[in-house]
Amino acid sequence: xxxxxxxxxxxxxxxxxxxxxxxxPMKGHSHVYWYRQLPEEGLKFMVYxxxxxxxxxxxxxxxxxxxxxxxxxxxxxxxxxxxxxxSAAYFCASSRIADTEAFFGQGTRLxxx
Amino acid sequence: xxxxxxxxxxxxxxEGDSAVIKCTYSDSASNxxxxxxxxxxxxxxxxxxxxxxxxxxxxxxxxxxxNKTAKHFSLHITETQPEDSAVYFCAATGAxxxxxxxxxGTRVLVKP
Numbered sequence: 001x002x003x004x005x006x007x008x009x010x011x012x013x014x015x016x017x018x019x020x021x022x023x024x025p026m027k028g029h030s031h032v033y034w035y036r037q038l039p040e041e042g043l044k045f046m047v048y049x050x051x052x053x054x055x056x057x058x059x060x061x062x063x064x065x066x067x068x069x070x071x072x073x074x075x076x077x078x079x080x081x082x083x084x085x086x087s088a089a090y091f092c093a094s095s096r097i098a099d100t101e102a103f104f105g106q107g108t109r110l111x112x113x
Numbered sequence: 114x115x116x117x118x119x120x121x122x123x124x125x126x127x128e129g130d131s132a133v134i135k136c137t138y139s140d141s142a143s144n145x146x147x148x149x150x151x152x153x154x155x156x157x158x159x160x161x162x163x164x165x166x167x168x169x170x171x172x173x174x175x176x177x178x179x180n181k182t183a184k185h186f187s188l189h190i191t192e193t194q195p196e197d198s199a200v201y202f203c204a205a206t207g208a209x210x211x212x213x214x215x216x217x218g219t220r221v222l223v224k225p
Contacts (some may be wrong), residue, residue, distance in 0.1 A: 045215070
């Protein structure tokens with residue numbers, strides 16, 4: 001059973017471009033969480049999704065950021081018109097149900113130049 | 114929503130000594146409390162967790178205690194080793210539909 005898979009591992013975008021981050025949860029997991037981590041800082045919650053539903057997006061900026069978890073395929077975190085402040089590590093985690101073990105992917109390190 | 118506070122933010126211990134990290138949470142409905150270890154440049158990894166119907170859980174040199182009345186839980190690492198050096202995060206989550214909320218992290222340095 002492969003773990004949580006995120007790709008790409010590293011992503012470089014110029015200001016104004018779009019960034020698409022992908023997360024494939026562990027087999028049998030239907031809950032996905034996205035977190036952002038700045039260097040030397042903690043894990044800041046962005047969005048919590050179940051298949052085809054956004055459960056909680058209270059941590060996600062209302063503009064430029066969106067997330068989805070379709071019936072088929074990975075969860076996608078999309079950042080439009082990236083700015084330098086978007087540079088961070090973005091981690092995805094998945095769990096089987098809400099209050100059980102959540103496992104993290106290796107993260108996508110986004111650099112905006 | 115849930116709010117998790119974690120202390121201390123940094124902790125330096127001598128190899129072989131014990132390390133204790135404390136967290137408090139605000140939502141009395143929270144019932145699952147995991148701890149994660151994150152080494153530099155790597156993903157957070159689950160090291161131990163506890164549910165609200167249990168007061169203490171041990172796994173080799175690691176133990177977690179939970180006080181539901183006071184709404185706080187702690188991580189205890191005994192006989193610390195240099196490879197225990199990392200950032201440790203506590204977290205809490207409640208009923209279905211609640212996100213996993215993390216504390217701010219504790220940077221642990223074990224000096225040989």
